[in-house]
Amino acid sequence: MHSFNGCISCCRGGGSPWPAKGENVRKYVITLGAAAGLLALSATGAHAASTQAAQGVGGVAPPTSGIVSTTAVAGTPHLKTADDNPTQQIRQIVQCGSTMYAVGSFTTIIRQSSTYTRSDIVSFSATAPYTVTSLAPAVVGSDINSIAFNGSNCADAYIGGVFTSVGGTSVKNIAEISTTTGSVVTAFAHSAAGSVQTLLGAGGHILAGGYYTSINGSSADPYFTSLNPTTGKDDGFLKLNISGNYNFSGVSSNATRVFNQSLSHSGQLDLVMGDFTSVGGLPRQQIFMLNLATSPATVTAWSSPQWDGSGGEATPSDPNDGYPYECATVEPYYIQAAAWSPDDSEIYIGTTGYHPNGWPTGATPRNGLCDVAAAFPATQAEVLDTWINYTGCDSLYAAAADADAAYFAGHERFSMNPDDCDALGPNAYNAPGIEGLQPSTGDLYLNSAGSAGYYSRDRGLGADDMLATSAGLWIASDNFDGSQMCGGVQNLAGLCLLPYTE
DSSP, X not given: OOEEESEEEOSOXXXXXXXXXXXXXXXXXXXXXXXXXXXXXXXXXXXXXXXXXXXXXXXXXXXXXXXXXXXOOTTOOBOOSSOOTTOOEEEEEEEETTEEEEEEEOSEEEETTEEEEOSSEEEEESSTTXXXXXXXXXXXXXXXXXXXXXXXXXXXXEEEEEEEEETTEEOBXXXXXXXXXXOBOTTSOOBXXXXXXXXXXXXXXXXXXXXXXXXXXXXXXXXXXXXXXXXXXXXXXXXXXXXXXXXOTTOOOOOOEEEEEEEOTTSSEEEEEEEOSEETTEEOOSEEEEETTXXXXXXXXXXXXXXXXXXXXXXXXXXXXXXOOOBOTTOSOOEEEEEEOTTSSEEEEEEOOSSBTTOOOSSSOOOTTTTEEEEEEOOSSBOOOSEEEEXXXXXXXXXXXXXXXXXXXXXOOEESOTTOSSSOOTTOEEOOSEEXXXXXXXXXXXXXXXXXBSOOBOOSSOOOEEEEXXXXXXXXXXXXXXXXXXXXXXXXXXXXXXXXXX
16 A cells, blocks of 8 residues: 655554554454345345355466565564563554664564664664664654655654654654654644544645644644644645544444545555545545645545445345445444555555444355455546455455555455355465455465465454565564464564565
């Protein structure tokens, strides 16, 4: 979900926000009554049903070149392997120039035989031997969720999260810091009235999103705001009046917020994810596409009845009424991550959500967009999926893509698993922690025996972020329950690189 924009910078890691960001969201077990004729979807729902039926038939052999290796690079910086009390996490990984930056909730970084004290932020060389830099500001707070840069300027970074001071300077949830000294650049305003979840540098603006209702003295554009990169003030580039949240029977409390972003390779379009029902005067749910080439930025026509409810809500009692676009009551916001194909023609989404609201679990066919990897055309109109690949009730939090693969990661166990929930169904495959899918079909790339997914990693809480660079695929995760294997290599808790080998 990352693109080249001066620096290589993603917009926010996938991370699950329920009940709060950084906490594990293993599915709540809810007993729901089965209903007859569950999948008798009609004309409106037939597309989803036919796509679903195509999954689980058989994976495919991976291409001989063009995708990342199954074996991670040894010796990259990582978290302490068995320090899971409390669990430490990498929330996001970005690149600016020749340096990688990782942020999250952690106190210690290890590279080879050296141990470094680092408070929620670390930087290191993007190439071997991945030398850790001296950047080590003291951060007081629970975590840094996001980091961004203004174009190719790598001298300063913008950080957002939940924190009260950086390097001894009082701030509130947002700050600009020197990447050399770690000190706060005080000319940039540094106070958000709520957590900052996502930051993105685009076109001379710092696009910030989160739970806040005011930021740097302005309440004009709550939840998603364009900030001047020098002053930190609202520059008026975003005027979206984001509002609303999900209200249906039994739904858990959920607040309006922006959670994640994904910039197109052209730098002109931004996918914005979160909990809302109205954006720019238009009905939008889960995700919207923003045109950054206009001033102010404008919401495009891109959407889908499969998540926005515009085609009606299919239920067990009325399966012919549109699509089952609401997920389980405990996870009403479910589109966690998005990635663009290299030519910006296709969008890949990774979701949580467990199962559609009111529909049964167990060994029954999956439907809807809950706990799936899926592809949609990037056409600026109402669209339907190109394909859907069901995990079988496990969440995906991160997505990335290159020309030959769409990559998804979370705490999933299975892939191509449309006929079961929390178990390996018929014709499905084990694919723990990460999967590589054929971009045109969504079929799982298989190992040489054809028995499981091509890739694997320890699941932990779930990979929060992935970043595709010219070197390979960086994966940001955690050390929950001693998780530390990535790509067949041990002692890579929280961060690893699957390289391109060509």
